[in-house]
Amino acid sequence: MSAASLVFHQFRFEQKVFWRSPAAVFFTVMFPVIFLLLFASLFGDQEIESLGIDAATYYVPGIITLAVVSATLVNVSMRMVEMRESGRLKRMHGTPLPTWAYFGGRIGNSFVVSVLMVVIVTLLGRVLYGVEIPTETIPALLVTLIVGTFAFCSLGLALSIAIPSEQAAPPITNFTVLPLYFLSGVFVPESEIPDGVLTFASLFPIRPFFQAFLTAYDPLTQGAGFDWGHLAVVAAWGVAGILIAMRFFRWSPRHG
Numbered sequence: 001m002s003a004a005s006l007v008f009h010q011f012r013f014e015q016k017v018f019w020r021s022p023a024a025v026f027f028t029v030m031f032p033v034i035f036l037l038l039f040a041s042l043f044g045d046q047e048i049e050s051l052g053i054d055a056a057t058y059y060v061p062g063i064i065t066l067a068v069v070s071a072t073l074v075n076v077s078m079r080m081v082e083m084r085e086s087g088r089l090k091r092m093h094g095t096p097l098p099t100w101a102y103f104g105g106r107i108g109n110s111f112v113v114s115v116l117m118v119v120i121v122t123l124l125g126r127v128l129y130g131v132e133i134p135t136e137t138i139p140a141l142l143v144t145l146i147v148g149t150f151a152f153c154s155l156g157l158a159l160s161i162a163i164p165s166e167q168a169a170p171p172i173t174n175f176t177v178l179p180l181y182f183l184s185g186v187f188v189p190e191s192e193i194p195d196g197v198l199t200f201a202s203l204f205p206i207r208p209f210f211q212a213f214l215t216a217y218d219p220l221t222q223g224a225g226f227d228w229g230h231l232a233v234v235a236a237w238g239v240a241g242i243l244i245a246m247r248f249f250r251w252s253p254r255h256g
Contacts, residue, residue, distance in 0.1 A: 006098065010105025011112075018075075018109060028075060028113060029120070032067035036060070036121055037128075039187070044129050050191040052220055056129035060121055061213035062186040067117035068148050069177055069206060072110045076156030078169045079106070085166045085253045093251040103157075111149045118145060137216040137225030144212045147231050151205055151238030157245040164254055180206045205237040 018024055036059060044056035051058065083089035092102065118141065125131035134141065159176060163169050181187050183197055184207035190198060201207040208230035216225040 003101070006101035007104040007108065010097070010101055011108040012105075014105050014109035015112070018113065024075060028067065028070045029117065032063050032070065032117060032121065033124065035066060035187075036063040036124060039063070040125070040129050043189075048189050048191050051218070053218060055189065056125060057131050057217060057219065058189060058214070060125035060129075060131050061217040062210060064118055064121050064213055065184075065186055065206065065210040066181060067121060068114045068145065068209075069152055071113040071117060072149055072152035073156040073159065074173050074177060075113075076106060076110060076153050077159040077163065077173050080157060080160035081163045081169045082166050084160070084251065085255065087253055090251045090253070107149065107153045110153050111145070114145055114149055131217075132219050134217050134219075134221075134225065137221065140216045140225035140227070141213070143226065144209070144216060144231060147235050147238070148209050148212075151209075151234045151241065154238045154241030154245065155205070156241075157249060158241040161244065161248045161250065177206070180204055183207070184210055186210055202233070205234045208233040 018028075039059045039062075040056045044054065044059070046055045047053070048055060048058055080089070083092070093099070122131075122133055126133050159173065160169075163172050180201065183193070183201040184204070185193055185198065185201070186206070198207070212227040212230040212234070215221055215227040215230075
């Protein structure tokens with residue numbers, strides 16, 4: 001089989017596994033939709049004066065950020081721990097399937113789910129809250145999504161190394177991302193967050209990723225909407241995640 005065929009074969013398998021898992025579908029697809037309906041319905045008409053946009057326009061890229069991180073970092077780390085501790089990852093590593101094809105299929109699955117969430121949240125924002133669809137910045141949205149998928153999948157692999165068991169995966173992943181959602185302005189408008197907190201959050205990848213999406217969705221943005229500075233921060237975290245995974249990733253269960 002060709003390289004593309006191997007990756008596509010693994011991608012199809014990962015898609016089947018994802019859509020047959022009610023918990024994964026709920027927390028990756030339905031959970032962000034619920035948050036969008038909640039925040040945009042409660043605060044959508046309010047204006048964020050520091051940005052000159054209404055809250056509904058602010059929350060669409062914010063909830064997309066949540067959805068993409070869930071489809072990548074959260075799902076990848078939890079899936080890797082589940083596969084490792086059940087022994088399936090070790091058995092898979094012993095098959096003729098190349099390592100790069102396996103991870104390529106996983107990343108492809110995360111990217112497709114992320115694209116789906118961008119479409120769903122954008123359409124809901126438009127239909128229910130009148131948020132403009134950023135047609136002029138679609139290339140910037142696509143680049144942001146590609147960089148984010150790479151970075152957060154890489155970080156998901158790196159995070160799985162620190163998770164000792166399948167039971168510990170949900171609390172550790174949630175403990176990792178939930179505080180950053182709040183500190184990064186995903187749930188709370190950045191105008192309500194102290195500057196020092198925002199500066200601290202900018203050191204981590206979620207806030208720069210959100211800011212890159214916000215730039216593309218902001219109707220006041222001039223030009224193509226590329227936020228290269230923030231994308232560079234996200235990409236740097238992705239490279240760090242890859243390096244950590246290459247050095248410390250393990251295929252065998254830690255217990256048993």
